[in-house]
Amino acid sequence: MNILITGGAGFIGSHLCEFLLNNGDKIICMDNFFTGRIRNIKHLEDNPNFKVIPHDITQPLRNVVKEHIDQIYNLACPASPVHYQFDPIETIKANTLGVINVLEFAKLNGSRVLQASTSEIYGDPEIHPQVETYRGNVNTLGPRACYDEGKRVAETLFMDYHRKYNLNIRIVRIFNTYGPRMAENDGRVISNFIVQALKNKDITVFGDGSQTRSFCYVKDLVQGLYNMMNQDYVGPVNLGNTNETTIIEIAKKITNYTKSSSKIIFNSLPEDDPKQRKPDISLAKEKLNWEPKINFEEGIKKTIEYFKSSLS
Ligand SMILES: NC(=O)c1ccc[n+]([C@@H]2O[C@H](COP(=O)([O-])OP(=O)(O)OC[C@H]3O[C@@H](n4cnc5c(N)ncnc54)[C@H](O)[C@@H]3O)[C@@H](O)[C@H]2O)c1
Structure with missing residues (x-):
């Protein structure tokens, strides 16, 4: 076809x-x-x-x-x-x-x-x-x-x-x-966390990290x-x-799997960010x-x- x-x-x-x-x-x-x-x-x-x-x-x-x-x-x-x-x-x-x-x-x-x-x-x-x-x-x-x-x-x-x-x-x-092939600069949670963890930079969680995604x-x-x-x-x-997970759980898992020394820090939640x-x-x-x-x-x-x- x-x-x-x-x-x-x-x-x-x-x-x-x-x-x-x-x-x-x-x-x-x-x-x-x-x-x-x-x-x-x-x-x-x-x-x-x-x-x-x-x-x-x-x-x-x-x-x-x-x-x-x-x-x-x-x-x-x-x-x-x-x-x-x-x-x-x-x-x-x-x-x-x-x-x-x-x-x-x-x-x-x-x-x-x-x-x-x-x-x-x-x-x-x-x-x-x-x-x-x-x-x-x-x-x-x-x-x-x-x-x-x-x-x-x-x-x-x-x-x-x-x-x-x-x-x-x-x-x-x-x-x-x-x-694989997500852009490293796209600001999405998974690519952000992985890149930050691999560079041993702070992992930035928006809000308190209790919001969920699947x-x-x-x-x-x-x-x-x-x-x-x-x-x-x-x-x-x-x-x-x-399989629903909180953002904070994701941050912890990625830190763990990358064996990173990054710290998790919290920033304000973007406007209209869905809670779940x-x-x-x-x-x-x-x-x-x-x-x-x-x-x-x-x-x-x-x-x-x-x-x-x-x-x-
Ligand atoms: N990745 C996700 O989690 C997700 C979730 C929901 C919906 N989608 C949808 O799936 C599709 C692909 O998403 P992705 O994550 O691969 O994003 P992406 O940005 O990697 O891919 C989009 C592609 O479209 C091209 N593009 C953008 N505007 C164009 C235009 N006017 N003419 C021709 N090409 C154009 C871009 O150059 C890029 O290659 C998108 O329509 C997106 O809305 C993705």
């Missing part, structure tokens, strides 16, 4: 490119390299089934992709608060103009198209764990809104193209994902994306790990026959090994 992955040079995108190439598919990796990096996909460059197209999805796709495309995974959007708040207008554009361009291209090609949505569309949730029917608690005016509201509009656009044009869509809501290893997530794309249910479907996050994945189990398999200890050790070699 010919598959287009937008945002293919990013953290999750590069793992998805690798997975699908191993499956025997032909991959076009489209990226504007805002947060994506050549080094994430360097090892794939010699594969004759792999092609990179530098392109920003806020510009139409039809002039740059000439092949017939069977499936599109739309991952193009900066994903960490540091990056998506760097230029909030560009973030909104990726999720509105960019998404319309991807959907128009899918319509033209008759492609099936999957949207990488996010648990952030639930905002600071009032129900726990979060089920797909929960409509969320998002601040439209806050600094995270460019991403949260952008991703909400993107879901709306996907559903409207589905209803109006019968476009073959899939929507997944991805919860916190971690693993972290899914990237290999599990990629399998979930694939399962979602290749079954009949449109979605949305939550993809994430249900945990997916209900009953739907993913039922429709996709999917649940995460890799436990935190195994995944975090692999991630630490990656950062050890990339920092040295």
Whole structure:
């Protein structure tokens, strides 16, 4: 199959490119390299089934992709608060103009198209764990809104193209994902803590560290994306790990696994930081026959090994 992955040079995108190439598919990796990096996909460059197209999805796709495309995974959007708040207008554009361009291209090609949505569309949730029917608690005016509201509009656009044009869509809501090839400067908790621990610098916990997150290893997530794309249910479907941990516990585990001499220090909590996050994945189990398999200890050790070699 010919598959287009937008945002293919990013953290999750590069793992998805690798997975699908191993499956025997032909991959076009489209990226504007805002947060994506050549080094994430360097090892794939010699594969004759792999092609990179530098392109920003806020510009139409039809002039740059000439092949017939069977499936599109739309991952193009900066994903960490540091990056998506760097230029909030560009973030909104990726999720509105960019998404319309991807959907128009899918319509033209008759492609099936999957949207990488996010648990952030639930905002600071009032129900726990979060089920797909929960409509969320998002601040439209806050600094995270460019991403949260952008991703909400993107879901709306996907559903409207589905209803109006019968476009073959899939929507997944991805919860916190971690693993090798996360950017060391993305400000996300796992990469921050590992880099700080490996450099024996203070580990900065926001708030008192009692807020919770559930972290899914990237290999599990990629399998979930694939399962979602290749079954009949449109979605949305939550993809994430249900193993909930406090941030302070994570800091302690990472200090321990890296044998670091770092001290844990506490900073003020960023605005609109959700207090708890945990997916209900009953739907993913039922429709996709999917649940995460890799436990935190195994995944975090692999991630630490990656950062050890990339920092040295
Ligand atoms: N990592 C997570 O925990 C997580 C959680 C929820 C949702 N997601 C979603 O998954 C997708 C991938 O996330 P990631 O963690 O790999 O982030 P990432 O920043 O590593 O990857 C995003 C990729 O998109 C590219 N990109 C950004 N804007 C673009 C544009 N306008 N045109 C073309 N390319 C563009 C970037 O250069 C990068 O390669 C994103 O859509 C994100 O919102 C990720």
